[in-house]
Amino acid sequence: MTLRRHFPLLNQPGPRIAYLDSGATAQTPDIVLDAVRVFETGARANVKRGVHRLAEAATEAYAKARTQVAAYLSVPAEEIVFTSGCTGAINLVAQSFGALLKPGDEIAVSELEHHSNIVPWHMLAARNGVKVNFLPVDGEGRIVPQALSPRTKLVSLAHVSNVTGAVLDVPAIVSEAKRVGARVLLDGAQRTPHGPVDIPALGVDFYAFSGHKAFAPHGVGVLWARSELLDAMPPFLGGGEMIASVTMQGFTPANAPAKFEAGTPPISGAIGLGAACEWLGTLDWAAIAAHELRLTGRLLDGLRAVDGVTVIGPQSLQGRAPVVSFDLAGAHPHDICQIMDRHGVALRGGHHCAQPLHAKFDLAGTTRASFALYCEDDDIDLFFAGLADAKRVLT
Amino acid sequence: MNDALYHDALMALSKDRTHAAALPPGTGVTVDNPLCGDRVTFDGKLEKGIARDIRHKVRGCALCQASAAALARVLDGKPARAALADAQAAVESVLAGGSAPAPWDAFAPVARHKSRHDCVKLPFSAVKSLFSGT
Ligand SMILES: Cc1ncc(COP(=O)(O)O)c(C=O)c1O
Numbered sequence: 001m002t003l004r005r006h007f008p009l010l011n012q013p014g015p016r017i018a019y020l021d022s023g024a025t026a027q028t029p030d031i032v033l034d035a036v037r038v039f040e041t042g043a044r045a046n047v048k049r050g051v052h053r054l055a056e057a058a059t060e061a062y063a064k065a066r067t068q069v070a071a072y073l074s075v076p077a078e079e080i081v082f083t084s085g086c087t088g089a090i091n092l093v094a095q096s097f098g099a100l101l102k103p104g105d106e107i108a109v110s111e112l113e114h115h116s117n118i119v120p121w122h123m124l125a126a127r128n129g130v131k132v133n134f135l136p137v138d139g140e141g142r143i144v145p146q147a148l149s150p151r152t153k154l155v156s157l158a159h160v161s162n163v164t165g166a167v168l169d170v171p172a173i174v175s176e177a178k179r180v181g182a183r184v185l186l187d188g189a190q191r192t193p194h195g196p197v198d199i200p201a202l203g204v205d206f207y208a209f210s211g212h213k214a215f216a217p218h219g220v221g222v223l224w225a226r227s228e229l230l231d232a233m234p235p236f237l238g239g240g241e242m243i244a245s246v247t248m249q250g251f252t253p254a255n256a257p258a259k260f261e262a263g264t265p266p267i268s269g270a271i272g273l274g275a276a277c278e279w280l281g282t283l284d285w286a287a288i289a290a291h292e293l294r295l296t297g298r299l300l301d302g303l304r305a306v307d308g309v310t311v312i313g314p315q316s317l318q319g320r321a322p323v324v325s326f327d328l329a330g331a332h333p334h335d336i337c338q339i340m341d342r343h344g345v346a347l348r349g350g351h352h353c354a355q356p357l358h359a360k361f362d363l364a365g366t367t368r369a370s371f372a373l374y375c376e377d378d379d380i381d382l383f384f385a386g387l388a389d390a391k392r393v394l395t
Numbered sequence: 396m397n398d399a400l401y402h403d404a405l406m407a408l409s410k411d412r413t414h415a416a417a418l419p420p421g422t423g424v425t426v427d428n429p430l431c432g433d434r435v436t437f438d439g440k441l442e443k444g445i446a447r448d449i450r451h452k453v454r455g456c457a458l459c460q461a462s463a464a465a466l467a468r469v470l471d472g473k474p475a476r477a478a479l480a481d482a483q484a485a486v487e488s489v490l491a492g493g494s495a496p497a498p499w500d501a502f503a504p505v506a507r508h509k510s511r512h513d514c515v516k517l518p519f520s521a522v523k524s525l526f527s528g529t
Contacts, residue, residue, distance in 0.1 A: 332456035334431060334514070338400060351432045364432040364454050393401045394457060 003283075004374040006030055018345040018379035023162055023323050023370030025212045026193055028272070032216055035275035036268050047267055048241055048258075062267055065274025066257075072192075072277035073199045073207065073224055081223040081230070081257040082270045086189040087116040089208035089223035090156070092260060093185055094120035096233035097154065097206075103129030106151040108182070110135040110143040111360055112161045115353040117187045121156065137357065140164070141313040145172040152182040156206075159197075160190035163354045163366065164313030165296075165323035167191075174203045183229070189213055193372055194292065194321060195285040205229060211273040215280070215372075220269030223260070230256035237262040288373050292322040295371055298380050299324050306387065308395065312366050322371035325352070328387075331394040333367040339393060343386035345379075400508065401457060404501040409460040414467030416450035423450075424525040428517055433459055437521040439470070446475040446526075451518065458505060458514040462486070465498040466518045475526055483519060490515065 004010055006029040010017060019027060043057035050056070063077075070077040083089040098120075101107075107121050111134050121132045135157070136144050141164025143157060155177045160167050168186070177184045185206035188197060192209040199207055206229070211220040225233075235242055235253050239262035244252040253259045297317050303309045308329035314320045328336060333349025340347050350365040351358045358365060369383060416438070423438030433455035439448050449471040451463045470478050482499070489495040492506040505511055 332459075334456045334511070335401065335458070338508070338511070350430070355432065358432070364434070393406065 003288075004376060007374050008033070010374055015344050016378060016382065018343075018375075018382040020369040020371065020375065020379060020383060021346040021348050022193065022372035022375075023190060023213070023368060024348050025218070026215045026372045027374065028215050028217065029276070029279065031279045032272045032275045036217065036272045039268050039271045044268075046264055058267060061271050062265070065270040068274035068278045068281075069222055069270075072196050072281055073222075074196070074201075075199050075224055076227070078257060079224055079227050079230065081225070081260045082265050083208075083221040083223050083260075084219060084266065085212070085221035086187060086208050086210040087221075089221050090116055090185070090187065091120045092223055092236050093154075093156075093206055093208070093225070094124045095236035096260070097183070097229065098124040098128065098130070099234050100232065101128060101130050101153055104131070104151060105153045106131045106133055106149050108133045108135055108148055108152050108155045108157075110157050111137040112141060112143060112164060112166075112354060112357045113156075113158055114162055114187065114189070115355070117156055117158065118356065134356070137164075137360065140166070140315065141357070142166040142319070143168055143173075145169055145176055148176055148180045148182060150180050152177070152180050154183045154185060156185040157187065158190065159186040159188045159207075160194075160321040160323065161313070161354075161357075162190045162323060162370075163325045163352050163357055163368065165190075165321045165325075165370075166314050167319045167321055169319070170202050170204070178203075190321060190323060190370075195283075195289060196281055199224060211269055211276070214273070214276055216273035216276040217266075217269040220266040220273050222273070227256065230260070233260075235259045235262070239263040241265075283373070292371050292373065292375070293317050293320075295375055295377070295380060296320065296322045296324060298377070299369060299383070302380070302384050306391065308391070312361055312363070322375075323368065324370070325366040325368040327363055327366055328391065328395070331390060333365040335394050336367045336387070336390045339390040340383070340386040343382055343389065345382050345386045347383075400504045402501070402504065404498075405461050405504075406457065408464050408498060408501055409457040411461075411464040411468070414450050414464065414471060416452060418450060418452040424521050426517060426521045426524070428455075428513055430513075431456075433514065433517060435459065435463055435517050435521045437463075437467075437518065437525045439525065441475055441526065444474050444476065446470040446473055446478065451521075453518070455517065456511075456514050458502075458511055459517055461501065462515045463518040465501070466522060468498065470522065479519075479522060479526065486515060486519065 007027045045054035045058040047059045047062045066077045183205040188209040192214045207224040212218040242262040337349040425436040436452040485495040485499040
């Protein structure tokens with residue numbers, strides 16, 4: 001694999017950085033940095049507001065970004081809403097789609113969700129009396145599809161778990177949701193960095209993800225929704241750029257996606273994300289997926305050989321993304337991460353914003369290694385050297 | 396690799412179970428660090444201002460364990476207020492890069508790791524509210 005050479009941060013002189021924290025934020029390639037720089041130095045202006053040449057160039061670049069993101073997801077550009085992130089996208093659905101729900105309506109999430117796909121629903125429940133149900137997770141950290149209550153209006157689940165790495169059984173979820181007439185939202189934060197997503201083939205209704213986990217800048221994310229849903233949903237934030245007209249008596253919202261993009265959007269972030277999506281779309285994903293899975297397999301095999309290690313997640317590579325969380329008996333995740341850092345290995349320790357899942361497994365936290373396309377065997381070598389040291393010092 | 400943070404004296408403190416106990420839920424005072432999920436419980440009583448039967452239960456990292464063990468050690472059997480004030484001053488000094496008497500000198504390498512200061516301070520929050528309630 002030679003993709004690592006495109007990432008300047010990973011090619012600094014000095015000791016290698018084994019960056020195994022891509023699940024938190026991925027590194028960003030030259031092509032994205034260049035796109036942002038071209039915009040900032042050649043077309044920086046606000047969008048949709050001006051007629052001068054820079055404003056026109058900025059508006060055009062922003063529109064192009066929407067097209068690039070749409071192509072990555074195989075959906076129409078008008079159905080792409082730029083948000084502040086995955087959290088922003090899920091909150092938008094909780095506010096706007098949530099406004100269409102009535103007391104007694106139900107929403108299904110799962111025990112393994114990121115807090116950003118739990119708290120907005122708890123907040124909605126407090127606001128308008130909907131009920132939040134939790135689909136169970138099995139011993140391998142996979143969501144177990146279950147019969148849904150007929151009052152279910154929305155099923156909101158992680159496409160890939162940010163803790164266990166389990167890939168959701170989307171067909172089973174979608175067919176059960178269809179049976180009861182519920183909509184399906186997938187949180188794609190951990191899926192989008194691993195290749196194009198064919199949303200029409202998934203048959204879902206909403207899709208949310210963050211730019212910064214998909215090699216793009218921080219501060220931008222995406223909500224995709226079917227146009228009939230975007231049309232039916234009231235706006236959530238009010239302000240400039242989201243209106244057709246405003247009078248002293250009231251306002252008429254613009255059509256989607258503008259309706260959901262009040263105020264100045266994250267323009268350069270969106271342009272970076274567009275460039276990232278276009279670049280990702282040109283790569284050989286069969287080869288990358290095989291590479292990421294092989295590294296995951298090496299990590300799982302190596303971890304199994306370490307006394308006291310328990311992997312929290314699927315033990316096989318079937319239906320698994322390159323995210324591996326584990327417990328090392330007698331050692332705290334933050335202590336492990338601290339010692340790993342001295343070996344140049346970047347990991348994440350803690351509850352990974354998934355406290356209900358950790359509570360279920362009776363753990364305060366776990367240590368997580370998450371890969372992206374720039375990871376290599378040398379990173380795994382450093383990981384195991386660091387882990388041996390952590391084990392020696394801590395246990 | 397020799398790890399300066401987890402040196403022998405600090406690891407010995409973190410494994411010191413002298414005042415550790417399996418405190419059932421509801422005993423003493425429990426504090427959480429919501430960012431990392433760590434949780435510290437302290438129990439004990441004041442007899443004429445003297446700290447007695449100081450026990451702790453820690454679900455946390457080595458730094459948090461070590462801090463709890465050190466705190467219990469310097470409090471138990473001592474005038475609580477003065478001992479706590481001394482410990483507080485010592486830990487503040489050592490985390491700011493200054494000097495401190497044993498056992499707090501063991502925490503000197505933590506000064507450089509700002510993200511870990513709260514791990515050391517969590518047991519202090521528990522003890523403060525334990526004594527303010529009695
Ligand atoms: C599965 C999942 N959902 C949602 C989020 C939230 O993403 P952000 O903080 O970028 O909004 C994350 C990020 O950690 C995640 O891993």
